[in-house]
Amino acid sequence: MKKLAITGSIGMGKSTVAAMFEQRGVPVFDADAVVRRLQGPGGALVPEIERMFPGTTGEGGVDRDALSKVVLGDPDKLSRLEALVHPAVHHERTRFILEHGDRPALLFDIPLLFETGGEGQFDAVITVSAPPEVQEKRVLARPGMTPEKFAAIRARQLPDAEKRARADHVIDTSGSLEDSERQVEAILACLGLGQGA
Template identity: 50%
Template sequence: MSFVLGLTGSIGMGKSTTSRMFADEGVPVWDADAAVHRLYAPGGAAVAPLAEMCPEALVDGGVSREALKAWIARDDTAFRQIERVVHPLVARDRAEFLRAHEADPLVVLDIPLLFETGAEDQVDAIAVVSAPADVQRARVLERGTMSAAQFETILAKQLPDAEKRARADFVIETTSLEGARAAVQDVIRQIRQGQSDA
């Protein structure tokens, strides 16, 4: 049985970069966002059920996230309907990953909304990726993909960073790449040490 480490962190904290660092160390990583992209891509399992509920979401054989956002904006029930389709499919994708890697001593589940979706029950330990609030804000706005108001809206839906840190088994600071990489290596070492002591 693998040791399952949940990796999470608020928007702009450097979670994707940290996730790649675990992969660079040879740890299999399952990415919740990538799973959703697969489900929405042409031929993905979410395409047909979502297209049935929201026909305009079907674009070039896949699901348009922009069309889903537009539907959510005009229909209060849309988000729940999408979740009912997508959550079980994501859970199945995650279960398949865990089965495929059950011989690996350590696997990482990269789940942005780990606490918010109650997924902490499905992992053995939690690593939270964190950076100071001003660094987080600057990173998000530098991307140029959202306004300050959109950033604040997303932030309001996420559990505060301080609370995530308090509930974490490990906190990975991402103010520098070197520091983050050293922290990732330390987390892996601690988990492996714990496994050899068990």
């Protein structure tokens, strides 16, 4: 089984590209989606997050905006949150691997792959990229996003040029969806996976 990682900075089109791999038969583990489930209504991490950071949860689970205000800009609080979340995500990832043990390839969608030093666990790393002006336009179009919030998120992420340099494969999403799909198919072919991986 080949373990592939897909990463990329905010607004680069990573989720869209990951879905293209999934449509071609490669199961996708979405770390962000797992975190949202663990922190959502009835999520396993909600009580502990409330204990650590009172007032950041409610009936809908973790209030992501409230939690962001508490931990962004405070390295100690952010480290405490990560020490809670990362082991829970790792457990879910192990379960995903066991559930799909018969597949020739799995794709792991990990936004902060290089930042957390996790790239060595994978057979190949794919970085999704787009020019800065495309990224900014996409991100600022998101509901609730502000230039300040975007700057804070980007400050935690490695520069795009460095991610591109460290990747085994780069998918440029500045063109059409069809263009991105062609790049996905070329990577699968390069890895010997082809259609129906």
